[in-house]
Amino acid sequence: MILCAGESLIDMVPAEGAFRPLAGGAVYNTTVALGRLGESVAYFWPISRDVFGEMLLQPLVEAGVDLDLCPRSDRLTTLALVSLSDGEARYSFYDEGSAGRMLTPGDIPDLPAGIEAIFAGGISLVPDPCGAAIEALIDRNHARLPVMVDPNIRPFFITDSDAYRARLGRILPQADIVKLSGDDLEWLYPGLDPAAAAREVLKTGPGIVLQTGGAAGARAHWSGETVSAPAIRTAVADTIGAGDTFNAGVLASLRRQGVLSKQRLATISAEEIRNALTLGAQAAAITVSRAGANPPWAHEMPGA
Structure with a gap:
């Protein structure tokens, strides 16, 4: 079972002059996508008892996600006001004192024996105490479990860039797989082209760095030659949840190929990486x- 740890929130999406509430959050979207793809997945993040918390629960349950590790909270759900520009999503967050924000390192449980990998990231890495909590989860478990991290960097959410860079400097070297968009790489290494920036991240310790670029497709930087996979041409409604769903597809593929373990990732082949991309x-x-973060179900995938 893959454990996804990180934020869930409500995206307030523009709709006919008003806002429509939709379940979202980077790690949440990846969790739902994994479940819809038919993978065994568990979720760890506090979920509010408010009406928005109930909205968040429904897609998780429908996707068959294991919620045994999810604490319920009387605090409010994080809200993200979404604006769209040429199909690209931009966000403003209402997060102070929220259910997820107040997760602490002391809330991290011992993981059940059935957990075989960890996925984490998103804005849950930024503020404390929840950022320290996710960091503690990775620190305690990365030596025995493979870890994939997608920081999904949102500069306007970061109030202390030095502290956040320091956190990423501790977390990313502990990861087996790191996924970074072009915007992420530009923030981490201003002035470097994305491929060079991805290789700089690789030097810090991860086994594989995935570089994504929307219509430009995806690349994997690792110990071998760079592996590429093109983007699939389609009519774009919006990009909400695209990278999160990509992460789920990568993890699903690695698991199906039998390489989602510390030992096998160390000997992964270019073809196995290409299949995942x-x-x-x-x-x-x-x-x-x-529209919105609406990942595919297994029967909607090519070849299903």
């Missing part, structure tokens, strides 16, 4: 073809 691109293409 391709499934990620296929899943993301379906998500961008429809």
Whole structure:
């Protein structure tokens, strides 16, 4: 079972002069996508008892996600006001004192024996105490479990860039796989082209750095030659949840190929990486073809 740890929130999406509430959050979207793809997945993040918390629970339950590790909270759900510009999503967050924000390192449970990998990232890495909590989860478990991290950097959410860079400097070297968009790489290494920036991240310790670029497709930087996979052409409704769904496709593929373990990731082949990038691109293409973060179900995937 893959454990996804990180934020869930409500995206307030523009709709006919008002806002429509939709379940979202980077790690939440990846969790739902994994479940819809038919993968065994668990979620760890506090979920509010407010009406928005109930909205968040429904897609998780429908996707078959294991919620045994999810504490319920009387604090409010994080809200993200979404604005769209040429299909690209931009966010403003209402997060102070929220259910997820107040997760502490002391809330991190011992992981059940069935957990075989960890996925984490998103804005949950930025503020404390929740950022320290996710960092503690990775620190305690990365030596025995493979870890994938997508920081999904939102500069306008970061109030202390030095502290956040320091946190990423501790977390990313502990990861087996790091996924970074072009915007992420520009923030981490201003002035470097994305491929050079991705290689700088690789030097810090991860086994694989995935570089994504929307229509430009995805690349994997690792110990071998760079592996590439093209984006799948489709009519784009918006990009909400695209990278999150890509992450789910990558993890699903790695698991199906039998390489989602510390030992096998150390000996992974270029073809196995290419397969993972391709499934990620296929899943993301379906998500961008429809409004909001609406990942595909297994029967909607090519070849199903």
